[in-house]
Amino acid sequence: xxxxxxxxxxxxxxxxxxxxxxxxxxxxxxxxxxxxxxxxxxxxxxxxxxxxxxxxxxxxxxxxxxxxxxxxxxxxxxxxxxxxxxxxxxxxxxxxxxxxxxxxxxxxxxxxxxxxxxxxxxxxxxxxxxxxxxxxxxxxxxxxxxxxxxxxxxxxxxxxxxxxxxxxxxxxxxxxxxxxxxxxxxxxxxxxxxxxxxxxxxxxxxxxxxxxxxxxxxxxxxxxxxxxxxxxxxxxxxxxxxxxxxxxxxxxxxxxxxxxxxxxxxxxxxxxxxxxxxxxxxxxxxxxxxxxxxxxxxxxxxxxxxxxxxxxxxxxxxxxxxxxxxxxxxx
Amino acid sequence: xxxxxxxxxxxxxxxxxxxxxxxxxxxxxxxxxxxxxxxxxxxxxxxxxxxxxxxxxxxxxxxxxxxxxxxxxxxxxxxxxxxxxxxxxxxxxxxxxxxxxxxxxxxxxxxxxxxxxxxxxxxxxxxxxxxxxxxxxxxxxxxxxxxxxxxxxxxxxxxxxxxxxxxxxxxxxxxxxxxxxxxxxxxxxxxxxxxxxxxxxxxxxxxxxxxxxxxxxxxxxxxxxxxxxxxxxxxxxxxxxxxxxxxxxxxxxxxxxxxxxxxxxxxxxxxxxxxxxxxxxxxxxxxxxxxxxxxxxxxxxxxxxxxxxxxxxxxxxxxxxxxxxxxxxxx
Numbered sequence: 076x077x078x079x080x081x082x083x084x085x086x087x088x089x090x091x092x093x094x095x096x097x098x099x100x101x102x103x104x105x106x107x108x109x110x111x112x113x114x115x116x117x118x119x120x121x122x123x124x125x126x127x128x129x130x131x132x133x134x135x136x137x138x139x140x141x142x143x144x145x146x147x148x149x150x151x152x153x154x155x156x157x158x159x160x161x162x163x164x165x166x167x168x169x170x171x172x173x174x175x176x177x178x179x180x181x182x183x184x185x186x187x188x189x190x191x192x193x194x195x196x197x198x199x200x201x202x203x204x205x206x207x208x209x210x211x212x213x214x215x216x217x218x219x220x221x222x223x224x225x226x227x228x229x230x231x232x233x234x235x236x237x238x239x240x241x242x243x244x245x246x247x248x249x250x251x252x253x254x255x256x257x258x259x260x261x262x263x264x265x266x267x268x269x270x271x272x273x274x275x276x277x278x279x280x281x282x283x284x285x286x287x288x289x290x291x292x293x294x295x296x297x298x299x300x301x302x303x304x305x306x307x308x309x310x311x312x313x314x315x316x317x318x319x320x321x322x323x324x325x326x327x328x329x330x331x332x333x334x335x336x337x338x339x340x341x342x343x344x345x346x347x348x349x350x351x352x353x354x355x356x357x358x359x360x361x362x363x364x365x366x367x368x369x370x371x372x373x374x375x376x377x378x379x380x381x382x383x384x385x386x387x388x389x390x391x392x393x394x395x396x397x398x399x400x401x402x403x404x405x406x
Numbered sequence: 407x408x409x410x411x412x413x414x415x416x417x418x419x420x421x422x423x424x425x426x427x428x429x430x431x432x433x434x435x436x437x438x439x440x441x442x443x444x445x446x447x448x449x450x451x452x453x454x455x456x457x458x459x460x461x462x463x464x465x466x467x468x469x470x471x472x473x474x475x476x477x478x479x480x481x482x483x484x485x486x487x488x489x490x491x492x493x494x495x496x497x498x499x500x501x502x503x504x505x506x507x508x509x510x511x512x513x514x515x516x517x518x519x520x521x522x523x524x525x526x527x528x529x530x531x532x533x534x535x536x537x538x539x540x541x542x543x544x545x546x547x548x549x550x551x552x553x554x555x556x557x558x559x560x561x562x563x564x565x566x567x568x569x570x571x572x573x574x575x576x577x578x579x580x581x582x583x584x585x586x587x588x589x590x591x592x593x594x595x596x597x598x599x600x601x602x603x604x605x606x607x608x609x610x611x612x613x614x615x616x617x618x619x620x621x622x623x624x625x626x627x628x629x630x631x632x633x634x635x636x637x638x639x640x641x642x643x644x645x646x647x648x649x650x651x652x653x654x655x656x657x658x659x660x661x662x663x664x665x666x667x668x669x670x671x672x673x674x675x676x677x678x679x680x681x682x683x684x685x686x687x688x689x690x691x692x693x694x695x696x697x698x699x700x701x702x703x704x705x706x707x708x709x710x711x712x713x714x715x716x717x718x719x720x721x722x723x724x725x726x727x728x729x730x731x732x733x734x735x736x737x
Contacts, residue, residue, distance in 0.1 A: 128666055298661050312678070320661055328659040330629050330651055333673025335459055339645075340671050342664025347643070 079176035080384055081134045085125035088388035091137070091175075093381065099180055101149035106183045108143035108161065111195035113175055113381075113402040115391055116140065116203055117231065117296070117319065122169055123388070126320075128344070129168060136173025139165035142189065142199035143179070143404075152183040161186045162195075164202040166349035175384065177404055185349075187359060190366050193373075200373035200399040203345065204236035205362045206355075208294070210348035211316040212240050213361065215341070216292045222246035225281060225290040225308060227297055228321070229266060230257050232399040235374050237294050238265045243370040249284055251277065253394075260397050264374060281308040289313060289336075299324040302340070306332040314339045374398035380405075411506035411715055412465045416456035419719035422468070422506075424712065430511055432480035437514045439492065442526035444506055444712075444733040445471035446722055447534055448562065448627070448650065453500055454719070457651075459675070460500060467504025470496035473520065473530035474510070474735075483514040491526075492517045495533040497680035506715065508735055516680075518690060521697050524704075531704035531730040534676065535567035536693045537686075539625070541679035542647040543571050544692065546672070547623045553577035556612060556621040556639060558628055559652070560597065561588050563730040566705050568625050569596045574701040580615055582608065584725075591728050595705060612639040620644060620667075630655040633671070637663040645670040705729035711736075 076095040084090055101107045119137055121127040131137075142162035145155050155161065163174055166185045174181065189198035212218045224241045228234050229250035241248040242265045250266040252258060258269045270280045281290060289310035295302070299322025305315055306329030317326075317340060332338060348354045365371030376396040379387040381404050391400050407426040415421055432438045450468055452458040462468075473493040476486050486492065494505055497516045505512065520529035543549045555572045559565050560581035572579040573596045581597040583589060584604050592600045601611045612621060620641035626633070630653025636646055637660030648657075648671060663669060679685045696702030707727040710718040712735050722731050 128662070298659070302659065317659075317661065317664065320665065326659040326661045328629070328633065328648075328657040328671060330648065330657045330673065331459070333648065333671075334651065334675055336673070337675070337678045338673050340659060340664075342661065342667070342669050344665055344668070347668045 077176060077178035078381065079136065079178070080138070080173070081136055082123060082131070083134045085123065085131065088123070088385045088392070090123060091384050091388060093384065098178060101147050101180050103150040104152060104183055105149040105180050106145055106152060106155055106186050107147035108141060108163075108174070108179045108181065109146045110141045110143040110174065110177055110179050110404045112142045112199045112404060113138060114140035114199035114203065115387055115400040115402065116165075117321070117391065119169070120388060120391055129170060131170050135170045136175065137169055138173040138175035139163065139169060140199045140203055141174035141179050142195040149183070155183060155186060160188065160198070162189050162198040162202060164206065164349055165345060175402070177381070190363065193366065196375060196378060196401045196403065197373050200232065200375060200401060201362060201366065204232040204373070204399070205240070205365070205371060206348050206358045207233045207318060207345045208237040208240050209358045209361055210345060210354065211294055211318060211343050212237060212244070212292060214348065214354055214357070215343070216314060216316070218244045218246055218292060220245040222292060223285050223288070223290040223310070224248055225293040225305070226250045227293070227295040227305070229261055230397045231296070232373070233296065233318070235264055235398055236371070239365070239371050243365060249281060249290060257397055264397070277304050278307045285310070292316070294318070297321045298326040300327060302326050303329045303332075306338055306340075309336060309338050311336045312338075314341060316341050316343045318343045376400050378403050408507060408509035409712065410467065410509070411469065411504070412467055413454060413462070414465045416454065416462065419454070419716045419723070421454060422715050422719060424715065429509060432478050432511050434481040435483060435514055436480040436511050437476055437483060437486055437517050438478035439472060439474035439494075439505075439510045439512065440477045441472045441474040441505065441508055441510050441735045443473045443530045443735060444469060445530035445534065446718055446731040446733065447471065447496075448652070448722065450500070451719060451722055462501050466501045467506065468500055469504040469506035469510075470494065470500060471530045471534055472505035472510050473526040480514070486514060486517060490519065491529070493520050493529045493533060495537065495680055496676060506733070508712070521694065524697065527706060527709060527732045527734065528704050531563065531706060531732060532693060532697065535563040535704070535730070536571070536696070536702060537679050537689045538564045538649060538676045539568040539571050540689045540692055541676060541685065542625055542649060542674050543568060543575075543623060545679065545685055545688070546674070547645060547647070549575045549577055549623060551576040553623060554616050554619070554621040554641070555579055556624040556636070557581045558624070558626040558636070560592055561728045562627070563704070564627065564649070566595055566729055567702070570696070570702050574696060580612060580621060588728055595728070608635050609638045616641070623647070625649070628652045629657040631658060633657050634660045634663075637669055637671075640667060640669050642667045643669075645672060647672050647674045649674045707731050709734050
């Protein structure tokens with residue numbers, strides 16, 4: 076019987092249990108994967124804590140991203156065969172289809188092949204991060220050469236993806252990190268300027284870098300009171316993407332900067348992109364081309380074995396990582 | 407000497423003083439008007455109270471909109487001659503150029519002719535209201551046939567302009583008003599549905615009218631805590647324009663509805679339009695055509711003589727009006 080991660084109550088990482096469950100068969104339109112690697116996301120920590128957009132029904136599965144081999148195909152599935160090497164695109168309910176485990180069943184629409192040049196660890200580290208950043212920066216933000224982009228929480232996999240997409244557009248990537256310790260790694264990852272928010276004034280630094288103009292695009296998963304600083308750092312006509320809710324504090328709308336500068340504050344999640352077949356197709360094409368040309372390259376922080384899933388979640392919550400945390404599955 | 411309205415301190419309507427001041431000469435690029443009518447705006451009440459985007463320097467002039475006859479032209483002004491019948495487009499500092507009075511000097515770029523079919527009272531009641539609503543609904547909102555639009559504070563001149571522009575686009579105008587007393591007049595003004603917020607649940611009514619979808623565009627000058635209700639009433643992918651700050655309370659950003667539905671909350675003022683020559687030209691063209699075809703028609707609430715300017719401001723603050731409050735100037 077495959078080992079599957081489930082949890083029976085919300086809470087800290089210890090609620091995650093590795094359980095032996097009978098092998099399931101894929102239903103109509105579904106695919107079963109023999110999982111080789113699982114990419115971890117902040118969304119899963121929030122889901123485990125009961126603080127995500129979706130609430131768990133117990134016992135609940137968990138997990139958005141896996142790479143693996145197709146080992147069974149449900150009725151009506153076209154385009155995939157047993158033996159195909161694929162990874163999952165987060166476009167389903169985690170509670171229903173969660174992919175943490177040795178075997179996972181997912182909708183066929185949520186599966187895509189990944190380039191042969193990538194390992195399974197890399198193959199499970201592309202869709203969430205690049206599609207999320209692609210949708211905001213390219214589809215909605217229409218990033219172009221010479222743009223100035225402010226990327227907060229830049230050490231996350233999505234933050235690093237945003238740096239790569241910004242540089243691929245010949246735009247300027249100004250990024251933030253809390254402590255000094257990640258500064259050099261963020262410069263190595265392509266950031267043009269790193270602002271260490273524990274010791275530097277964000278607005279002053281952004282204004283100095285942009286000669287008083289501010290940044291046209293801001294890409295932020297934190298929200299909370301710091302949104303007021305981001306609005307001060309925005310250029311006239313700028314757009315602030317809020318793609319997460321990491322701050323536990325309420326988020327004030329920066330009304331006067333928004334009126335004075337014509338700012339947009341836009342809630343955004345990957346689901347807008349994956350639900351739209353045309354945007355999803357453009358995103359996949361963009362990502363395939365970027366991986367091939369080398370402008371996009373997933374950065375792996377560290378891997379864990381499946382039986383260390385609790386430790387892997389704890390590592391994510393430590394905020395010590397730079398890049399993707401991946402669980403390797405061997406069976 | 408012309409009578410000019412100035413104020414020497416912020417405060418209630420009584421701070422407005424009618425003063426005899428020497429006739430000034432227009433400088434380079436400026437035009438002097440013999441004022442015939444003055445259109446009042448909420449912005450002027452807020453400026454008088456010291457709560458506007460611009461702060462007064464005392465003694466301060468006041469006023470954005472006037473219709474009148476060109477009676478002097480400064481150096482370098484092209485396209486206008488003494489005797490022309492024009493009205494002002496708010497695109498200047500109120501403190502510097504305020505138009506309340508028998509004579510006003512304004513930048514030539516802030517002057518436009520208005521259709522012969524309009525009286526001066528109507529001619530001073532078009533630019534602020536129609537350009538403001540045009541910019542949000544047409545330029546940025548890209549309103550189209552079948553759209554559903556929620557317009558709050560609909561009895562204001564800008565609210566009524568938004569109703570007319572929504573109907574001109576063959577879209578649905580759902581409007582709000584606080585009390586029952588203005589309901590019939592708003593229906594007469596073209597609203598498809600009027601929600602009386604003192605006694606009806608905004609979100610339930612909007613969802614009933616839109617069969618659970620919500621409205622794609624929301625046009626709101628109030629902000630404050632009610633923004634959370636507006637976000638609940640918004641359709642997926644919707645945009646909420648905040649074009650004022652009438653609420654004295656802080657404005658929370660509706661983070662979870664914004665994430666879940668991909669909502670934009672956009673600060674917006676007319677100044678974005680008037681500073682952009684192409685958008686301004688499109689707006690003027692749209693308004694001239696609408697006035698000619700009759701899809702746009704300014705609704706005048708009431709007129710006052712210039713020496714009743716205090717009473718006129720009090721009337722605006724009473725929130726009893728429907729449409730534009732205008733001061734007639736005779737000299």
